[in-house]
Amino acid sequence: MISLLLFIAFVSYIFYEMYWKRRAYPPGPIPLPLAGNMISFGLSEPPGYEIFDRWRKEYGPIYTYWMGPFPLVVIADYSLIKSTIIKDGEKYADRFITDMTPLYRGGEYGVVESSGDNWREMRRFTLHTLRDFGMGKNLMEEKVMSEVRALLDRTSQKEVSPQWEIDIAVGSIINNVLFGYRFDEDKQSQFRELKELLGEHMKTVTTLSAGLAFTLPWTRSFPFVREAKDKIFYIRDRLFSFFRQQIDAKRQTIDYDSEENEDLVECFLKEQKKHENEPDNGFYSSKQLVNLLLDLWVAGMETTSNTLTWGIAYILNNKEVQKRIHSELDSVIKSDRLITLADKNHLPYLNATINEIQRMANLLPTNLFRKTTEEVQVMGYKIPKGTGICPQIATVLYDEKLFPSPLSFKPERFLNDDGSLKKVEELVPFSIGKRQCPGEGLARMELFLFLANIFQRFELSSTSLPSIKKSFGFTVQCSPYKCEFKERR
Numbered sequence: 006m007i008s009l010l011l012f013i014a015f016v017s018y019i020f021y022e023m024y025w026k027r028r029a030y031p032p033g034p035i036p037l038p039l040a041g042n043m044i045s046f047g048l049s050e051p052p053g054y055e056i057f058d059r060w061r062k063e064y065g066p067i068y069t070y071w072m073g074p075f076p077l078v079v080i081a082d083y084s085l086i087k088s089t090i091i092k093d094g095e096k097y098a099d100r101f102i103t104d105m106t107p108l109y110r111g112g113e114y115g116v117v118e119s120s121g122d123n124w125r126e127m128r129r130f131t132l133h134t135l136r137d138f139g140m141g142k143n144l145m146e147e148k149v150m151s152e153v154r155a156l157l158d159r160t161s162q163k164e165v166s167p168q169w170e171i172d173i174a175v176g177s178i179i180n181n182v183l184f185g186y187r188f189d190e191d192k193q194s195q196f197r198e199l200k201e202l203l204g205e206h207m208k209t210v211t212t213l214s215a216g217l218a219f220t221l222p223w224t225r226s227f228p229f230v231r232e233a234k235d236k237i238f239y240i241r242d243r244l245f246s247f248f249r250q251q252i253d254a255k256r257q258t259i260d261y262d263s264e265e266n267e268d269l270v271e272c273f274l275k276e277q278k279k280h281e282n283e284p285d286n287g288f289y290s291s292k293q294l295v296n297l298l299l300d301l302w303v304a305g306m307e308t309t310s311n312t313l314t315w316g317i318a319y320i321l322n323n324k325e326v327q328k329r330i331h332s333e334l335d336s337v338i339k340s341d342r343l344i345t346l347a348d349k350n351h352l353p354y355l356n357a358t359i360n361e362i363q364r365m366a367n368l369l370p371t372n373l374f375r376k377t378t379e380e381v382q383v384m385g386y387k388i389p390k391g392t393g394i395c396p397q398i399a400t401v402l403y404d405e406k407l408f409p410s411p412l413s414f415k416p417e418r419f420l421n422d423d424g425s426l427k428k429v430e431e432l433v434p435f436s437i438g439k440r441q442c443p444g445e446g447l448a449r450m451e452l453f454l455f456l457a458n459i460f461q462r463f464e465l466s467s468t469s470l471p472s473i474k475k476s477f478g479f480t481v482q483c484s485p486y487k488c489e490f491k492e493r494r
């Protein structure tokens with residue numbers, strides 16, 4: 006009798022896991038009990054595009070996969086993304102998180118992983134602050150140009166690792182925007198240490214152990230899951246302690262009466278003072294600040310610096326592209342002066358190359374997950390409020406219908422017949438909708454100013470061509486390579 010009951014319970018459980026809980030969602034791969042489809046990622050070809058592409062071919066432009074007990078709905082077609090996530094932006098504005106996120110952050114703080122009023126206020130503050138640096142004296146372009154000049158001087162006539170040189174430059178820009186100082190010679194060991202921590206964090210969060218820690222709380226006592234969780238929290242503590250040191254130093258020197266702001270921490274502390282009589286400083290608490298700094302420091306560094314390193318790798322692998330960039334620079338600029346943003350609209354081939362670098366680098370194999378703020382209807386499916394949902398931009402950027410021969414590096418696909426720059430709305434590396442990247446303006450400025458000035462001054466070459474094979478990671482990183490920066494004049 007007991008064995009019959011156990012058998013019925015087992016069959017009912019399997020029926021529930023494999024059919025019943027899935028019946029209302031768009032179809033997708035069959036989830037295993039408990040782990041869902043997490044194991045499929047470990048078995049798929051790195052860095053993960055392939056499995057999303059396979060699922061789209063098998064299940065269509067919208068499908069569901071399961072991370073442990075959570076259904077995640079993927080929208081993998083540009084026009085469907087447009088008619089949902091752009092058209093009804095507010096319905097897809099929240100961020101999907103698990104119970105681990107508030108544990109990690111000490112509450113609902115920051116911009117990347119928060120929702121509702123907290124997210125709205127932090128996003129507004131971030132956009133406002135970044136925009137203010139870009140206006141008036143054009144402080145932002147000055148900050149970027151001073152790192153461009155330093156990189157050109159460091160690399161001239163040398164064979165170097167572009168990743169490291171670009172990391173220091175991009176790291177210095179975001180550090181300067183946030184805290185008002187750069188990583189010069191005597192601060193480079195501090196930067197190396199922080200960068201290594203960040204690299205470890207990026208690697209750990211994409212492991213199966215971390216996936217289990219995030220989605221199945223009861224697995225957190227298993228030794229390998231606990232180890233991953235402890236590592237993630239240890240790195241958080243180290244980064245938070247670095248941010249707190251910077252905030253304390255700023256508190257010693259800040260002039261609350263001055264209208265000028267040197268960096269984002271200064272802007273935040275002034276807001277904090279304005280709200281000092283409100284509970285939790287009206288969103289401007291010190292916990293909020295360390296979490297916001299974590300978001301901007303991480304998002305502002307890895308993405309841009311990995312894109313630039315991929316960019317040089319693709320150009321080294323496509324010699325005719327470097328020749329065409331040089332010939333455009335020579336015919337338009339006609340001298341060896343530095344290139345500024347004022348030159349941007351006159352260099353269509355370079356801009357097309359940057360577009361193609363972003364498309365090919367395809368930095369996030371899976372985009373961040375949003376959460377529906379109310380029930381939505383997509384292609385006849387009723388998706389409940391609170392479901393995780395993802396505009397899968399990596400699949401769009403490699404969609405062969407939109408970008409024929411998607412794995413070939415062809416800047417010409419972004420040019421019109423008359424040589425002018427073609428506007429291609431499906432090129433969405435910064436994502437779309439209400440959660441579109443708020444650092445886009447800064448990132449675009451960096452990509453243009455670094456690449457334009459590197460090729461204006463140097464001819465790049467390498468004895469062995471850099472590998473363009475990608476490995477797993479939250480943002481895909483290039484394998485290490487070296488190249489020579491030879492003066493052109």
Ligand code: HEM
Nearest residue numbers: 116117304305308309312373434435436440442443444448
């Ligand atoms: C080439 C460089 C970059 C790329 C490709 C990139 C891409 C992205 C993508 C795909 C998202 C996810 C959007 C979504 O949820 O659908 C995102 C979000 C975000 N990015 Fe970027 N990003 C870049 C540079 C930057 C920079 C320089 C900063 C900061 C200064 C930044 C800050 C952020 C933040 C704060 C979010 C979260 C926005 C929110 O949840 O409201 N990013 N980015």
